[in-house]
Amino acid sequence: MARLGELAMERVREVPAYRPGKAGTGSAAGKLASNEAPLGPAPGVRAALAGLGSVQRYPEQAELLERLAAHVDVRPDQLVLTNGSDELCSLIAGLFLGPGRIAVLGEPCYQIDASVSVLSGARLRRVPLREGGHDLPAMAEAAQGASVVWLPSPHNPTGVAADPRELAEFLAQVPADCAVVLDEAYRGFADPACRPGIAALLAEYPNLIVQRTLSKDWALAGLRIGYAIAAEPVADALRRVRPPFSVNSAALLAAEAALADPAWWSMSVARTRHERTVLESELDTLGVPFFPSQANFVTAELEYDTVAPALRAAGLSVRPGADLGLPGWVRISIGWAPQMALLRAVLRDALGGRTGSTEAVG
Ligand SMILES: Cc1ncc(COP(=O)(O)O)c(C=O)c1O
CATH class of the missing domain: 3.40.640.10 (Type I PLP-dependent aspartate aminotransferase-like (Major domain))
Known part of the structure; x- marks a missing residue:
């Protein structure tokens, strides 16, 4: 048994174990760590699943x-x-x-x-x-x-x-x-x-x-x-x-x-894109460098250990960049508007001392 385990580990020693994003301490909506869709799928999806035969x-x-x-x-x-x-x-x-x-x-x-x-x-x-x-x-x-x-x-x-x-x-x-x-x-x-x-x-x-x-x-x-x-x-x-x-x-x-419901998709994506813009402009104001994002997350140059405790206390979780090959950065998934407003408030509090405006990296 032990031998097989060693053999298996030999093949995957260079492969880091996958660490999934953690849930926030409050509601699931506070999890801004796995690039999930906050609104969920079109209502027709639930109806279709209920009829699964x-x-x-x-x-x-x-x-x-x-x-x-x-x-x-x-x-x-x-x-x-x-x-x-x-x-x-x-x-x-x-x-x-x-x-x-x-x-x-x-x-x-x-x-x-x-x-x-x-x-x-x-x-x-x-x-x-x-x-x-x-x-x-x-x-x-x-x-x-x-x-x-x-x-x-x-x-x-x-x-x-x-x-x-x-x-x-x-x-x-x-x-x-x-x-x-x-x-x-x-x-x-x-x-x-x-x-x-x-x-x-x-x-x-x-x-x-x-x-x-x-x-x-x-x-x-x-x-x-x-x-x-x-x-x-x-x-x-x-x-x-x-x-x-x-x-x-x-x-x-x-x-x-x-x-079958492209209108739901458009609405959900438009909200995410809007929240992304608002977050990027807040980071700009706080002087925090970030990569200009075309995705449903923004990756910002923030020490995880500096911001995570305050975020956690507010029921929010983000992804440490160290998990993703970017130590010294955090990846923030775009969530619901109330969670994003809370996140911005926490960042303002935590980084209040920082001033100036920084252009997006790149
Ligand atoms: C770049 C990229 N590709 C693929 C995936 C995986 O998607 P799926 O849930 O379809 O396996 C992810 C998920 O985070 C991703 O970031």
């Missing part, structure tokens, strides 16, 4: 695939549904990485990308971020001889999005046999000008795999559903390595109901 049957994806294909503007055979988008990271690593292969990542990166790469036996080539964003020219260079480039945009943990024009230039420089994984977990919160046209990019660069989730702007994190958009042969290969029923019936039903 036939759980003795294996889940059936066809209807959602049709709806999603129309929503994304691709063919259904270009889509692969997964159990949260994190499952897709494992599928991609299984398909394209392994001993002797190279994975390129920003530094700091989204932790799951590093974990699945290390587990595959691949070597990591890390490219430091520039002002919170991916250094795309340096990443294009690093991609020579590599098998996968992991590219979340907007990035986690910084919220900075790649410029679509620079992204296209980057794709033109990456070898055709290297997969570029554009993780758009936070796309819905980005300015339209920061959202690349996926169908056109895919048509030109069949080595592009777009990773999406319904956990964030569609508010279904607890049900675990994400998807890949890829060229048909890549999508076919991903489907072959995916456990066929990894997306359950409740998640499929909920996703359909969520997509």
